[in-house]
Amino acid sequence: MAWDTERTRQLLLDAAVTEYAAHGPEGARIDRVAAAAGVNKERIYQYFGGKQKLFIAVLESELAKLASAVPLTAAQAADLGNYAGQVFDYHLANPHLLRLMSWEALQSPEVGLAAKDERAAHYADKVSAVAAAQLSGEIASDPQAPFLFSAVMAITTWWFTSANIANLITAGTESDDAQSRREALVSMVRRLTAPPPVVGYDRSLR
Numbered sequence: 463m464a465w466d467t468e469r470t471r472q473l474l475l476d477a478a479v480t481e482y483a484a485h486g487p488e489g490a491r492i493d494r495v496a497a498a499a500g501v502n503k504e505r506i507y508q509y510f511g512g513k514q515k516l517f518i519a520v521l522e523s524e525l526a527k528l529a530s531a532v533p534l535t536a537a538q539a540a541d542l543g544n545y546a547g548q549v550f551d552y553h554l555a556n557p558h559l560l561r562l563m564s565w566e567a568l569q570s571p572e573v574g575l576a577a578k579d580e581r582a583a584h585y586a587d588k589v590s591a592v593a594a595a596q597l598s599g600e601i602a603s604d605p606q607a608p609f610l611f612s613a614v615m616a617i618t619t620w621w622f623t624s625a626n627i628a629n630l631i632t633a634g635t636e637s638d639d640a641q642s643r644r645e646a647l648v649s650m651v652r653r654l655t656a657p658p659p660v661v662g663y664d665r666s667l668r
Contacts, residue, residue: 471509473499478520483558486565487517514573521566521576524559528552529584539591540600542610543652546618550644553622560622585611601655614651621647 477498481490492513496503510516532548539545553560566576575581593607602610621628621643632638 467509470499470501470505473501474506474509474516475520475523478516479524479558479562482517482520482565483561487514487569490517492516517566518576521562522580524556524562525577525581525584528556528559534588534591536591536594536598539588539595540598541652542592542595542601542614542655543648543650546614546651547644547648549615549618550621550647553619554640554644557622560619564623599657602657610655613654617650617654618647 474495477495478490480498481495485491490513492503492506495516496506506512506516510519532545532552534545589607589611592601592611595601596603596607596610605613628643632643635642
């Protein structure tokens with residue numbers, strides 16, 4: 463029977479997500495990934511070339527899932543609060559992704575970013591969508607689109623990347639659960655990105 467290369471590759475990626483999220487690219491062990499996947503560890507070297515390249519492949523795969531699950535068009539950018547809520551939902555259901563990205567950020571700068579060019583193009587498209595919504599007057603025109611989008615992402619992901627601090631700050635809050643945090647997030651982002659009110663016509667100036 464022919465070896466199912468794609469299935470084996472996916473089994474290794476799925477196992478590696480858990481291993482790298484827990485231990486990072488330095489602490490992860492190839493033998494644990496192989497054992498979890500039920501695959502000979504030599505397949506990892508055959509398919510990915512080694513531990514660091516497997517980590518990069520894991521990040522690329524998981525980032526592609528996020529991009530597919532939560533797109534951002536100019537029309538969707540008109541309500542960045544709703545978009546932030548969707549991103550919040552994704553990370554709530556997939557907490558490993560931000561852990562993987564945090565491990566990546568802790569690596570030596572010489573290692574570089576996984577899929578740097580593809581990610582740059584992906585975020586450039588999102589910034590363009592925000593800029594288009596600003597140009598149409600749907601959202602605030604200030605600050606510039608890259609800074610506005612960055613602020614929205616910072617607010618959204620902070621709940622997960624700084625969970626311990628968030629829990630301390632919100633301790634004693636009457637209602638502090640995921641739904642309450644999501645509702646607060648959507649409301650804050652909508653206020654942050656709302657365009658200035660249209661000044662009405664003053665009849666006394668006739």
